[in-house]
Each structure stands twice: as structure tokens, then as C-alpha cells.
Amino acid sequence: MGIDYSDAAALLDDLFTEAEVAFQTQLPLQIDPSIEKIADTLFASSTQSYREALLGCALARLLDQSINIRYPYVNQGMYAFNGRTLDEKVVNPFLHDRLIPSSKGPYLASFRRSVKFTPETGGGLRDKEGYTAFLAYLEALENADVATARSLAIYLLFRFVKLRDASTIPLSRISRLSLDQFGILLDKLLQVPSGGLLPVLLTVAILRTIKSYFGLTWDVQWQDINVADKASGVGGDVTVMQGDVMILAVEVTERPIEKARVVSTFNTKIVRHAIADYLFIYANSLPTEEAKAAARTYFSQGHEVNFLQVGDWIIHNLGTIGAKGRGIFIQEILALLDTRKVPATVKVAWNDIVRQIVGP
Structure with missing residues (x-):
């Protein structure tokens, strides 16, 4: 037949x-x-x-x-x-x-x-x-x-x-990309279903890159995306510590950011942990106007609550720190991806995207 x-x-x-x-x-x-x-x-x-x-x-x-x-x-x-x-x-x-x-x-x-x-x-x-x-x-x-x-x-x-x-997936290695290519890479990575993992890894990678490039004494900590912040006793998905001082707390999300979420975050995290600077990093879903209004209210009360799109944030930083910094970022994201905790589907997606951008 x-x-x-x-x-x-x-x-x-x-x-x-x-x-x-x-x-x-x-x-x-x-x-x-x-x-x-x-x-x-x-x-x-x-x-x-x-x-x-x-x-x-x-x-x-x-x-x-x-x-x-x-x-x-x-x-x-x-x-x-x-x-x-x-x-x-x-x-x-x-x-x-x-x-x-x-x-x-x-x-x-x-x-x-x-x-x-x-x-x-x-x-x-x-x-x-x-x-x-x-x-x-x-x-x-x-x-x-x-x-x-x-x-x-x-x-x-x-x-x-x-x-x-259960097998070892070798990652496609790249030494350098232009800012345009980085833009394509980030856009495509953020379309990959990862249960919220990729935006977190990208956030950690750029923070570690900034730390390394400027020689900062930051300790960039992050937790498993399946661990509740309240249960783990931290203020966000990613925290930047300098000694015992929390410099920045970051909540990374693929879900829409609505007013109720901002209010809940303020009451259960910002106030509880006395967080001076709290940042919502989102993948593609924009925060609602009501969420922004709530953040402005808290800002007027002396609290820093802000929103950034992860791809734009990373591109702006990569443009600032130059070719050396961009090379550090590549090594940081590869190190984060090249672990047993990262699903093979995500690694395969990385390889496919890199191949599309730079060729065979």
C-alpha cells in the first residue's frame, strides 16, 4: 500500500x-x-x-x-x-x-x-x-x-x-551574537513552553552577567519554579543579596499580572520581608492598567514596585555592557541550561533556535 x-x-x-x-x-x-x-x-x-x-x-x-x-x-x-x-x-x-x-x-x-x-x-x-x-x-x-x-x-x-x-543532550555552543540575533533568540526562547522555567533562567543569567561584568559582590539566588515563595521563606523567584541585605527581589511570570496579584504580593512579600525594591519580570503578557495603578499607589507610599518585559530588559543591558558582557551572558545561560534539572525539550528547543539563527 x-x-x-x-x-x-x-x-x-x-x-x-x-x-x-x-x-x-x-x-x-x-x-x-x-x-x-x-x-x-x-x-x-x-x-x-x-x-x-x-x-x-x-x-x-x-x-x-x-x-x-x-x-x-x-x-x-x-x-x-x-x-x-x-x-x-x-x-x-x-x-x-x-x-x-x-x-x-x-x-x-x-x-x-x-x-x-x-x-x-x-x-x-x-x-x-x-x-x-x-x-x-x-x-x-x-x-x-x-x-x-x-x-x-x-x-x-x-x-x-x-x-x-534521561539521556544527555549536548547544547549548541555559540561564542558571539549581534544584538539583532540576541533579540531573535530571546523572542523565540520566550515562545518555548517551559512551565515558566526559561524566563527565570534568562533573568538569573542577566543578573549574574551584570555581577560578573562589573565585579559586584552580589549573590544571585533563585529557587525552583515549583517551590512556593511563602514555603521557602524568600521574597521572590530570584533575589539579589549583598551580604545580609536584599538588594532586589524579582518575581518572574508568564501569566498576566493583575491588580489582585500586585496587592497580594505587597501584603505577603514586600511588607513581610521589608523588601525595598520589588520587580515584576514578565514574558509576554503585559500587566493590566489596574495592576500599574496599584504599583503607583505603593510607590507614592515609598515602595519600589516596577514592571519589566524580560526580553527588552536583557537587550538593553546587553547593549550597555558591550561584546565582552554579551559573551559572559552566553556562558551564563549555557551553564544554567546545561544541568539535569532542565528538561530535554528545552535543550532541544535551544539547539533548534540557535541553528535557525546561526546556521548549521
Whole structure:
């Protein structure tokens, strides 16, 4: 059966997006526990080919329900499909492009020519446990309706995302960018779904850059975005200390800043911690006029409460501190990104954006 490979690539993109979002947001996927156990075996196997070939079968199943996904060579009958070409044109490039640990191709690495995905094939394979799991997942795809098959494909990709997250993702290194290129970099980074992590990392990076460039004795502290300020006993997501004195407290947010939030922040943080200078750093959602009015009221009472867009703030600082300072900023943001706490999806997004800006 003929498969349109551009349709297959588009479908894979869509399915992967759903899987990646589910992983990032820790959204539970509705999947049968028996499938989870099968996937556990598949992804514990050292034979990458089984799960990679399975992904191609899942795409074929969704693209054309008349295909016999056990027959991945067109000479095997009128309902067979070209599994090797699907892998070489769509699946394998996709996995490598997304930095997911994978082979050079399952039909070259493990399966002989004209292989059929049947129990008999397992007799000639070393990893029989992994192949048995492969067949079990394949059978689930065969017996599923379209909606269930889609869920099975998404869950398979979810496990690929999880596999990638457990691996080491090398970051694309850059030594210098122009201010225009920095503007593009920041705009694109702030569009990446990160649960609020990227704006925080960018804020920490520019503050550390300022500290380093001017030789300040600041201590730039920041907390995990999932830790409540009240529980941790700090005044913001990022705090700048000089000895025992808090120079600046920063709240970094991707959510709209409304009056209620400013009032709550004033009562629970600024007053409680006697914070002299409080800064709301926002990603893209502007503070409301009511929020600004509340800040002006507090300012008239002697409190510093201000708002800055993170991208504009960073660009203005980078323009002031020159090429040397911009080089420091690059090293600071790379150091923050290159840790186990940063999800692989964010690192892959960084690599993609850098590649778009500076080329291969």
C-alpha cells in the first residue's frame, strides 16, 4: 500500500507535540496498564530497532487502516507497506533531529530483508524478550480502533520523550551574537513552553552577567519554579543579596499580572520581608492598567514596585555592557541550561533556535 511520506511526517509532528506536552505538564495519559508494562520492556531493551520499527508501524496503521503492519515490504502482498522507506524518509530523521537516542535504522541494524513481524521471526533474533514485547504492542495496534491506535502512538512517543529526557543532550555552543540575533533568540526562547522555567533562567543569567561584568559582590539566588515563595521563606523567584541585605527581589511570570496579584504580593512579600525594591519580570503578557495603578499607589507610599518585559530588559543591558558582557551572558545561560534539572525539550528547543539563527 502506498503511503504519502509528507502526510506521515506531518502526522508524526502532531503526535509528538501531544506527547511532548503531556510529558512537560506531567499530564497522565489514559493507557491500559498492560501496555505500560509492554512499553517498559521495549524501552529497557538494548535493541533500539524494535521500538523504532514499531513507531513506523503505528504511523502506517493511522494513515491507512487497510495496511497489514506485519508486512513491512511491498513484495509481501497488496496490503503490505514499505516500512524501510517510511523509516528512512520520516521516522529515523525525525528521531535524530529531536535528539532521541536511536539507531541508524531498524531495517539495517536488526531485521533481515523481507522480514515479517510474526512470532516465527523471533527464532532468529537474540533479544527475544524485546521482540515479544514488540509483537504485543503491534497486536494492540492491530486490534485498536483509530482513536485507540492514536493513543497508543502518542504513548509510544511519550516513552521516546522520556527516554530522551534521561539521556544527555549536548547544547549548541555559540561564542558571539549581534544584538539583532540576541533579540531573535530571546523572542523565540520566550515562545518555548517551559512551565515558566526559561524566563527565570534568562533573568538569573542577566543578573549574574551584570555581577560578573562589573565585579559586584552580589549573590544571585533563585529557587525552583515549583517551590512556593511563602514555603521557602524568600521574597521572590530570584533575589539579589549583598551580604545580609536584599538588594532586589524579582518575581518572574508568564501569566498576566493583575491588580489582585500586585496587592497580594505587597501584603505577603514586600511588607513581610521589608523588601525595598520589588520587580515584576514578565514574558509576554503585559500587566493590566489596574495592576500599574496599584504599583503607583505603593510607590507614592515609598515602595519600589516596577514592571519589566524580560526580553527588552536583557537587550538593553546587553547593549550597555558591550561584546565582552554579551559573551559572559552566553556562558551564563549555557551553564544554567546545561544541568539535569532542565528538561530535554528545552535543550532541544535551544539547539533548534540557535541553528535557525546561526546556521548549521
